[in-house]
Amino acid sequence: MNIIEKINEKFPSDLTVEDIEDKYPPRPEGQIVTRIAPSPTGMMHIGSVYAALISERVAHMQDGVFILRIEDTDTKREVEGATDIIINGLKNFGIEADEGAISRTEETGDYGPYTQSQRRDIYIAYIKKLIEQGDAYPCFCTPEEIDDIREKQTKQGMRTGYYGDWAKYRNAPKEIIQENIDNDKPFVIRLKSSGKHFNKRMFEDVLKGKRNLPENDSDVVIMKATGLPTYHFAHAVDDHLMGTTHVIRGDEWLSSLPLHVQLFETLGWTPPHFAHISPIEIMDDGNRRKLSKRKDPEASVTFYEEKGYAKEAVIEYLMNLANSTFEAFRVENPDKSVWEFPFDLQKMGRSGALLDLVKLDSMSRDYIGRLSAEEVYAQLADWASLMDRDLYERMQANKEYFINIFKIERENVERVRKDFVNWSTIWGEIDYFFDDVFPPIDGYVEKETELSSDVVKGFISDFIESYDDTADNETWFATMKDLAITHKFAKNGKLYKKEPENYNGTIADAAKILRVALTGKAQTPDLYSMMQTMGKERVVERLKLSL
């Protein structure tokens, strides 16, 4: 029994390379094809969303195809339900794949399967082909033997790896190999590398430009003992068969570029274009490092979901990270969708960007500021239904009131307020509109305004007398102003500054009495709009509590 027969025994399949190539027709000439290829490890990394966004844009900016491929060749790391997390994660951000997995059991597209564990026979067919053409061979080393090799190499200050004379089974006598096969010893298949480490070769990266890198001389594992391929091999096979034209991935892959190009060429294929993007980083103890899914909660998209950042706001933030010209686009086109932005891969920064949540906040504020009151209601309700049930139920029961609150300084104004950072902060900004969470504390108005009880009570009780909720803003303000003047508040700041001893304060201080009495806060939106929204009954009731 030779090694091919052994593979057939362990991983039976009749599939041939010819069958496969017939099955996958070439893509239309000139069509751009990109893909995102995450591993189902149980969380959706914000960096994956970033890479997906860029890949999706590159494809869809010019009628290309964007594929979602699930890279689940590492059975040890796989987590239950992780595929759904990826699929839904991308969909939630508005990133739609044209081909690939659409649920754990379904997929769409003619170049599938799009889940690597379901493509085992395809990889095995190519593995057998490489063995036949003398470009791959079995290796029977145990993990311990590999560790030993690495240890020796490290001790001698050499490059680590399975290459040259260290490649134990590369030139092993036929009898030894046969003996191992006959003894059913576990094996992997390795690439028989033709590269020489001292040879430099020019590789071209779409972002990093021409790079001189050493050829790969390592006989890397291409098929694991499980019969599944390693990432490197699956990448070459899949991206060839699926017709990927542009591989856009994190720059941690840059050092394996020579290996990947070598694999394509050994298989007789033209490699795709590669664009290695820099990862999103975080400041840790004075040092930057890649966002880590274990250490950094911000690495997971659930962080943004829980905080209540709108998906669009996160996408805009990532888009700005990718192309800083987005900011100007946003200013010039406040009404356009982020998907209308002319993204340009070439304009991406070459170095890693630090995740800046303050900047995200700013973009998120702007985003919410562009929404209508109804949209704020709808999106907040969506978020609350998952993250804050109490708020959700309150919203259901008081829909009109909520929408009216959101209209304050949003409709019929020159500029919209920006005090809503994200969904999770909104309730804290508006809770005082609700009587059950508006707790008047005795003497609070006096304390906050630093005015005597007589002044406060006198002004409030006269105000209640005069309050006409049908008056328009200007009339209302004029009335309030007159009333304030009769209560010894200065008409303006100048007057007050001249003789402060003759006044209780300025009109602003008088307004503050009302504001604090009505809301319990010194900082709120426009007084008139708030009172209109609260309604006369509630306004009077609350004011009376301060008498």
Next chain:
RNA sequence: GUCCCGUUCGUCUAGUGGUUUAGGACGCCGCCCUUUCACGGCGGUAACACGGGUUCAAAUCCCGUACGGGAUACCA
């Protein structure tokens, strides 16, 4: 250890040899507007990692050094 990548205000960046007293945005500070808070307007703070070259001229080109990141797995 070895190999690779990167380095412009605190952060994201513009800048591809002279148009640059290095521009914008976020943040921060101040002023103005103002019935508060915001919004907005105006202004300010603040950067070419370092050292050598090349050149009439360098943030921009070359070479070193430092620092940071990544790779070096039957993980992706």
